Amino acid sequence: MDIEFPSKLVQKVIDELSRLPGIGQRTAMRLALYILSQDDNYAASLSEAVKNMKDNVKHCEICHNISDNDICSTCANPKRDHSIVCVVEDVRDFIAIEETGQYNGVYHILDGVISPINGIGIDDLNIAGLIDRVENDKNIREIIFALPTTVEGETTALYLYKKLSDKGVEINTIARGVAFGDELEYTDQITLGRSIVNRVAYQTR
Amino acid sequence: MDIEFPSKLVQKVIDELSRLPGIGQRTAMRLALYILSQDDNYAASLSEAVKNMKDNVKHCEICHNISDNDICSTCANPKRDHSIVCVVEDVRDFIAIEETGQYNGVYHILDGVISPINGIGIDDLNIAGLIDRVENDKNIREIIFALPTTVEGETTALYLYKKLSDKGVEINTIARGVAFGDELEYTDQITLGRSIVNRVAYQTR
Numbered sequence: 178m179d180i181e182f183p184s185k186l187v188q189k190v191i192d193e194l195s196r197l198p199g200i201g202q203r204t205a206m207r208l209a210l211y212i213l214s215q216d217d218n219y220a221a222s223l224s225e226a227v228k229n230m231k232d233n234v235k236h237c238e239i240c241h242n243i244s245d246n247d248i249c250s251t252c253a254n255p256k257r258d259h260s261i262v263c264v265v266e267d268v269r270d271f272i273a274i275e276e277t278g279q280y281n282g283v284y285h286i287l288d289g290v291i292s293p294i295n296g297i298g299i300d301d302l303n304i305a306g307l308i309d310r311v312e313n314d315k316n317i318r319e320i321i322f323a324l325p326t327t328v329e330g331e332t333t334a335l336y337l338y339k340k341l342s343d344k345g346v347e348i349n350t351i352a353r354g355v356a357f358g359d360e361l362e363y364t365d366q367i368t369l370g371r372s373i374v375n376r377v378a379y380q381t382r
Numbered sequence: 383m384d385i386e387f388p389s390k391l392v393q394k395v396i397d398e399l400s401r402l403p404g405i406g407q408r409t410a411m412r413l414a415l416y417i418l419s420q421d422d423n424y425a426a427s428l429s430e431a432v433k434n435m436k437d438n439v440k441h442c443e444i445c446h447n448i449s450d451n452d453i454c455s456t457c458a459n460p461k462r463d464h465s466i467v468c469v470v471e472d473v474r475d476f477i478a479i480e481e482t483g484q485y486n487g488v489y490h491i492l493d494g495v496i497s498p499i500n501g502i503g504i505d506d507l508n509i510a511g512l513i514d515r516v517e518n519d520k521n522i523r524e525i526i527f528a529l530p531t532t533v534e535g536e537t538t539a540l541y542l543y544k545k546l547s548d549k550g551v552e553i554n555t556i557a558r559g560v561a562f563g564d565e566l567e568y569t570d571q572i573t574l575g576r577s578i579v580n581r582v583a584y585q586t587r
Contacts, residue, residue: 183455183473184448186435193428197413208402210473212432213439213448220436223398224429227417230391231425234418243389243418250388268388268415 182206187213239310241286241303243268251283258282259314263321264307264337266290266330270323282321285310290329291336299336307337311344322350387411392418444515446491446508448473456488463487464519468526469512469542471495471535475528487526490515495529495538509542516549527555 182188187209194205212220236242237249240262244250251257261282265271266289274280287302299305311317320341324330338348354372355364364372387393392414399410417425441447442454445467449455456462466487470476471494479485492507504510516522525546529535543553559577560569569577 181455183442183476184435184439184450186431186439186450187448189431190428190435193424193431196424198416199409199412204404206474206477207404209435210448211403213435217436219398219401220432223395224433224436226391226394226398227425227432228429230389230395230414230418231422231429234389234391237388243392243415245389245391250386269411271388272411 240284241288241306242271242284256281260316261319261321262307262310262317263323265323266325274323282319287324287333290324290327290333292329302333304337304340308340308344311341311346317346319347319349322348324350326353445489446493446511447476447489461486465521466524466526467512467515467522468528470528471530479528487524492529492538495532495534496541497534504541507538509545512542513545513549516546516551522551524552524554527553529555531558 182191190209190212191202191205194200194208195202197205200208212223233245235244235247237244237252238247239252240249242249242251246253252259258281262285263274263280263282264285264287265274266287268286271284271286274284285303285307287304287307289297289302291297291299291302311320320337322334322337324334334350341348353368354375355361355368361369387396395414395417396407396410399405399413400407402410405413417428438450440449440452442449442457443452444457445454447454447456451458457464463486467490468479468485468487469490469492470479471492473491476489476491479489490508490512492509492512494502494507496502496504496507516525525542527539527542529539539555546553558573559580560566560573566574
């Protein structure tokens with residue numbers, strides 16, 4: 178906003194909120210005024226939750242997922258299949274897969290993908306941790322790559338493949354193809370083209 | 383989200399953020415993870431700004447705008463024309479008018495409009511404060527209504543008009559009509575119809 182806000186205290190909150198992704202100055206103002214309009218508990222509760230999260234959240238020592246404990250609830254869960262490790266870019270992709278309810282293995286969170294343009298190299302990611310994990314945990318028999326289909330994602334998958342291919346584990350990647358319910362005429366050419374090239378045996382079920 | 387988040391500390395932030403208007407669970411998750419990914423200062427700074435705002439922001443004793451002091455910077459500004467008072471619904475409308483740079487008077491913030499459906503009556507708004515102000519400040523000679531063109535806004539304007547019409551002040555409302563730059567064919571019928579009925583003398587400038 179071009180004008181001086183009538184309260185520097187509110188302006189400060191607007192400035193902080195507008196640093197968030199997808200939140201502009203105007204949305205930040207709306208949010209700040211909403212927080213101000215709520216009873217005292219909300220502002221205090223929001224403020225405390227943010228501070229408490231940042232001060233106390235840990236990363237799981239095994240998979241590097243965010244966690245309240247040294248070992249996350251997935252890695253600590255004996256009902257999970259610890260012989261299958263799904264490699265994802267970040268926590269959001271972990272959540273997306275968990276929400277399907279179709280996967281019972283464990284995870285490895287890379288905290289990003291290799292991206293020289295953005296200055297993200299191998300050492301910035303949790304890659305050494307994955308290689309160590311596969312070498313040391315003889316229980317692991319399968320790695321699944323669930324990485325983005327971008328240049329960065331593909332580069333990361335290729336690098337990991339090279340590092341892991343001699344470790345005696347099966348290396349798979351999630352299936353790519355025409356989404357369920359998608360109409361062929363509206364499917365992008367690359368997806369449709371690859372789905373024909375990479376066709377699979379028809380299964381009745 | 384249907385699944386349990388891997389950290390209750392993060393889940394708590396997601397829950398608090400998703401109480402904000404226009405912020406769903408998924409956006410809240412993105413924001414929480416962003417806050418977590420930033421250096422320590424940001425979370426602490428955001429947390430403190432929110433708490434500090436809620437604990438210390440006041441309402442101006444004259445116009446009820448949010449303020450860091452007992453009297454807001456607009457009401458305390460001697461360069462402002464204190465004989466003209468623009469009545470607005472809330473702080474956001476105050477900001478919108480300030481941003482035009484076209485108004486040099488002062489304001490009165492009602493903190494809402496009369497809305498029986500939402501249980502907002504005359505006593506819930508800063509209406510008595512406006513009437514007292516006009517009665518006691520003999521310097522005031524003009525009131526401008528800048529209220530929404532909704533049933534609630536019109537009802538509020540009518541009520542204020544009845545209360546203020548015998549106080550010896552001029553009562554105006556902001557001009558309504560076809561917006562500058564708008565094409566007539568795309569202007570809504572009510573606006574276009576009223577702009578013809580309420581036509582004004584042509585001015586060269």
